[in-house]
Amino acid sequence: MTTLPYSGGRAAPRPRSATSDTLLERLKKLHPQSIDLSLGRIERVLDALGNPQEKLPPVVHVAGTNGKGSTLAFLRAIAESMGKGVHLYTSPHLVDFHERIVLAGPDGAAPIAEDVLVDCLARAEAANGGELITLFEVTTAAAFLAFAEAPADLLLLETGLGGRLDATNMVKKPLLTIITPISIDHVSFLGETLTEIAGEKAGILKAGVPCVVGRQDQEALDVIEARAQELGAPLHVAGRDFDMYEQQGRLVFQTASRLVDLPLPRLAGHHQIDNAGTAIAAASIAFGDALGPRALEDGVSEAHWSARLERLSVGGLYAYTEDGTEIWLDGGHNAAGGQAVAHTLAELDERVPRPVHVIWGMMETKDARRFIAPFKGLVERVYTVPIPGEPNAFDAESLAELSRAEGFDTVAVNSVPEALLRSASRGQKARVLICGSLYLAGHVLKLHA
Known part of the structure; x- marks a missing residue:
């Protein structure tokens, strides 16, 4: 060499x-x-x-x-x-x-x-x-x-x-x-x-x-x-x-x-x-x-590409969920990405209906409203989270305000595990989507390892 x-x-x-x-x-x-x-x-x-x-x-x-x-x-x-x-x-x-x-x-x-x-x-x-x-x-x-x-x-x-x-x-x-x-x-x-x-x-x-x-x-x-x-x-x-x-x-x-x-x-x-x-x-x-x-x-x-509508395997973050919960992870962060993920969620719901909960974190440089808008009518609740270690990320409450303004039932929480626990407390075998940022996706993969 x-x-x-x-x-x-x-x-x-x-x-x-x-x-x-x-x-x-x-x-x-x-x-x-x-x-x-x-x-x-x-x-x-x-x-x-x-x-x-x-x-x-x-x-x-x-x-x-x-x-x-x-x-x-x-x-x-x-x-x-x-x-x-x-x-x-x-x-x-x-x-x-x-x-x-x-x-x-x-x-x-x-x-x-x-x-x-x-x-x-x-x-x-x-x-x-x-x-x-x-x-x-x-x-x-x-x-x-x-x-x-x-x-x-x-x-x-x-x-x-x-x-x-x-x-x-x-x-x-x-x-x-x-x-x-x-x-x-x-x-x-x-x-x-x-x-x-x-x-x-x-x-x-x-x-x-x-x-x-x-x-x-x-x-x-x-x-x-x-x-x-x-x-x-x-x-x-x-x-x-x-x-x-x-x-x-x-x-x-x-x-x-x-x-x-x-x-x-x-x-x-x-x-x-x-x-x-x-x-x-x-x-x-x-x-x-x-x-x-x-x-x-x-x-x-x-072909495999992590954090692109990836269904996480059992273990790790499933400790915070109800038995039978699905956890999906996607790093899409713009309007087109939101549309693609929402379309797939709709297809999944047609085949196997489940309550859909979204855990959402996003960078302030992105158009949050245009990302989340395609999920209207699909999502029962949105949990907004900060992205650890990313100073340019939305804080959970600011993102929650945007989400509520778009008509979503939204709760701001401190972390992904807390969001999963809140979701589990509703007693549903939910389909949980964690989305909005590749930085959030990386954080989630570390938590899940």
């Missing part, structure tokens, strides 16, 4: 006691007072590191508002079923930072080992030379080091924010790109209209590089198509060049020349049919004739 240089070719010196946690805490202090989305900082660091982004395995670069992680989970499962070694870069993590950087290996892919992460972070820190830089930028540089120095057949690369000026967009010639559904989110950085946000997401398009486009509002699709035409980037658009739908309890994927009948996704929710179909379209381009039906079946049925 070749070690890439930084400003002189030597690995950065560090204390023997250095851990990834101490390095990450130190790097956080370099964060600019305000973030101006640009590529200048990451360009400088990568150049000092010998430009590891130019030495990566073939890259699938993914942008969008919703469904990025799930789509990559399906694509990873398909590729691994074919025997491919797959690196994966996603954010944010749920429980541990190592989750963000998954490396292929002889025994399968796994989150980056601590010693490798420490080494890459230290080298990126030294290359930065104490200059202001965002944590995402410097850790992306560290991830590129790790990906460049470990063999793999494919790197699945998720944008952090937007696309055009995202640190991951330093990859100039990916194998292909994917744009998942775009909706309103991160308006302070990406713009307040769908057109503006789509313009930022479409910034990952590259000349001559095919792009798979998930289902979009026409406003967003118009922007993507215009940018693709400017660049000469071939588009493969859901609903036009390929389609995916449920039929008789199966997933059907269809193009003008091909129809594939597959099991329904393991991941819950009708929206996962769209995500799986987008992944299948991407795999068809990436692997061509080598892609067989068995890999598609395995990929669709075995």
Whole structure:
């Protein structure tokens, strides 16, 4: 394995006691007072590191508002079923930072080992030379080091924010790109209209590089198509060049020349049919004739992505519930995410009716009213909770006031276990959904472990 240089070719010196946690805490202090989305900082660091982004395995670069992680989970499962070694870069993590950087290996892919992460972070820190830089930028540089120095057949690369000026967009010639559904989110950085946000997401398009486009509002699709035409980037658009739908309890994927009948996704929710179909379209381009039906079946049925309408297994938090209670966890945090989860709750209720209780925590940067509105008529009670360790999260009472204003019977409580106990005290075998934030989801997974 070749070690890439930084400003002189030597690995950065560090204390023997250095851990990834101490390095990450130190790097956080370099964060600019305000973030101006640009590529200048990451360009400088990568150049000092010998430009590891130019030495990566073939890259699938993914942008969008919703469904990025799930789509990559399906694509990873398909590729691994074919025997491919797959690196994966996603954010944010749920429980541990190592989750963000998954490396292929002889025994399968796994989150980056601590010693490798420490080494890459230290080298990126030294290359930065104490200059202001965002944590995402410097850790992306560290991830590129790790990906460049470990063999793999494919790197699945998720944008952090937007696309055009995202640190991951330093990859100039990916194998292909994917744009998942775009909706309103991160308006302070990406713009307040769908057109503006789509313009930022479409910034990952590259000349001559095919792009798979998930289902979009026409406003967003118009922007993507215009940018693709400017660049000469071939588009493969859901609903036009390929389609995916449920039929008789199966997933059907269809193009003008091909129809594939597959099991329904393991991941819950009708929206996962769209995500799986987008992944299948991407795999068809990436692997061509080598892609067989068995890999598609395995990929669709075995893909897992935590905290995306995940039914928690018995144990842990079930100590605070009535016997027979279901606990579901979802990290969706915008209007489209709320609509998708509410739609699935409605489908579950049609098949197996139960009282639905929602435990809800959310960041103040998100549109809480638009998130919770789709749950009207589905939810018996909402319990609002703070998100521990997140100073920018709604406090429980402020979120409860918003919820009550939307017409929900709402109680503000201090914690998720308290909410579960309150739910259990009603004497119902409820379907409990914990939702509103990936940060809350990570906290819940720690409690449930």
